[in-house]
Amino acid sequence: MLLPDAVQANDEFVVNTNLTDLRLPAPDLLTLKPVVNPLFAPDTSTLTPSSGSGPFAAGVMTAKGRVTGFDSRAYGTFGIPYTTTRVQDGEQSAAGTTTANYLSTTYPYRAIGKLTFSAGYCTASLIRRSVLVTAAHCIQTFGSGSNLFTNFQYYPGHYGASGATNAQIAPYGIWTWAGLVRPSSWANGTDTGSGSARNNDLAVIAVAKNSANQFIGDITGYLNYSWNNYSFVSSAKTGNLNTAAVTTLGYPQLSDGGAILQRSDGPTYTTVVSGASQLWQGSDFTGGASGGPWVVNFRSREAALTGGAVVGTAPVISVVGVTSWGSADxxxxxxxxxxxxxQNTQYPNASYGTYGSGNIASLLNTLCTSAAPGGGTYASQGYCN
Structure with missing residues (x-):
């Protein structure tokens, strides 16, 4: 198909006629200047996203050949693109290698782990020196009052593929809990929403010190947290939709049997479902990923910027939510x-102690001002640093 008034291109092949170029002395790579496009940048102040995919059929070339059209398994019928990958280095199986779990033991991945308890397992992440955040439904069934699950244990940096060693399964040890806080509206079944879509499917857990009297965060490091949709933006360039680039992590059962940490990246949007304030994204995560962090500005290290470059607004890596629910298919x-x-109906305040706004701040404030083992509060003992 040709577009009106289109001029077809004539490609040109260029041959290197002086193969001695290959034997020139190697340049000093540190002194080479970067090349930039010399053409002027057009005005993008009124740019808006395209509303359709265009007039041509999409396709992709793989090692097995050309693939055309759309496959519903690529991004589902939900219509939001994403990518998912194992957080793994080295061989596919842990058997015979010590490097397969290397990536999951680097920061910030090692601040995320598997949370096991009497009903099964979820995912959790460390957001203070010794405080985890996970989903409230990983603590107790909605509306079950004082009936909580039991035997909570946390495996940071967990890698459990077939043949994994004990050092890979629990590279930083197995940690138990000292106390937790979940929303009372979750416990009594009055939280705003319907079905699995609720305002406050989140909870925080204080992790007890280990036998060496160490805090877990001093070993693994921990993530930041934020509230009221930090780092989201709405503009003409996003089609006036409130969106952010979000990395979601977890141990979904249908990917590697939940044995290996998975990472999903893509656009995330704010929405309201049955009155509940929600974040939504395309994803193939299923059960087991519950409680896993949704992270904005996910990265391992800061680049050293030059030439007057700045990182822009809202650049801090932080958790903005945790996986609550999704398609079971x-x-x-x-x-x-x-x-x-x-902030929402149940947590309307802009400030809860020194911990910020809304639900996450209130839960942390309640936990951190509670009595801790050995006297004082969790805050005064250093758990909430």
Whole structure:
């Protein structure tokens, strides 16, 4: 198909006629200047996203050949693109290698781990020196009052593929809990929403010190947290949708049997489902990923900027929500949702102690001002640093 008034291109092949160039002395790579496009940049102040995919059929070339059209398993019928990958280095199996779990033991991945308890397992992440955040439904069934699950244990940096060693399964040891806080509206079944979509499907857990009297965060490091949709933006360039680039992590059962940490990246949007403030994204995460962090500005290290470059606004890596629910179908529609961290009907205040705004701040304030083992509060003992 040709577009009106289109001029077809004539490609040109250029041959290197002086193969001695290959034997020139290697340049000093540190002194080479970067090349930039010399053409002027057009005005993008009124740019808006395209509303369609265009007039041509999409396709992709793989090692097995050309693939055309759309496959519902690629991003489901939900219509939001994403990518998912194992957080793994080295061989596919842990057997015979010590490097397969290397990546999951680097920061910030090692601040995320598997949370086991009497009903099964979820995912959790460390957001203070010794405080985890996870989903409230990983603590107790909605509306079950004082009936909590039991025997909470946390495996930071967990890698449990077939043949994994004990050092890979629990590279930083197995940690138990000292106390937790979940929303009372979750416990008594009055939280705003319907079904699995709720305002406040989140909870925080104080992790007890280990036998060497160490805090877990001093070993693994920990993530930041934020509220009221930090780092999200709405503009003409996003089609006036409130969106952010979000990395979601967890141990979904349908990917590697939940044995290996998975990472999903893509655009995330704010929305309201049955009155509940939600984050939503395309994702193939399923059960086991519950409680896993939704992270903005996910990265391992800061680049050293030169030439007057700045990182821009809202650049801090932080958790903005945790996986709450999504499609149980492994092929469609491939969607995931999280309760928004921030102010809502149950948590309207802009300030809860020194911990920020809304639900996440209130839970932390309640936990950190509670009595801790050995006297004082969790805050005064250093758990909440």
């Amino acid at each position: 492994p092929n469609a529609p491939k969607d995931n949702y999280a309760s928004q961290f921030g």
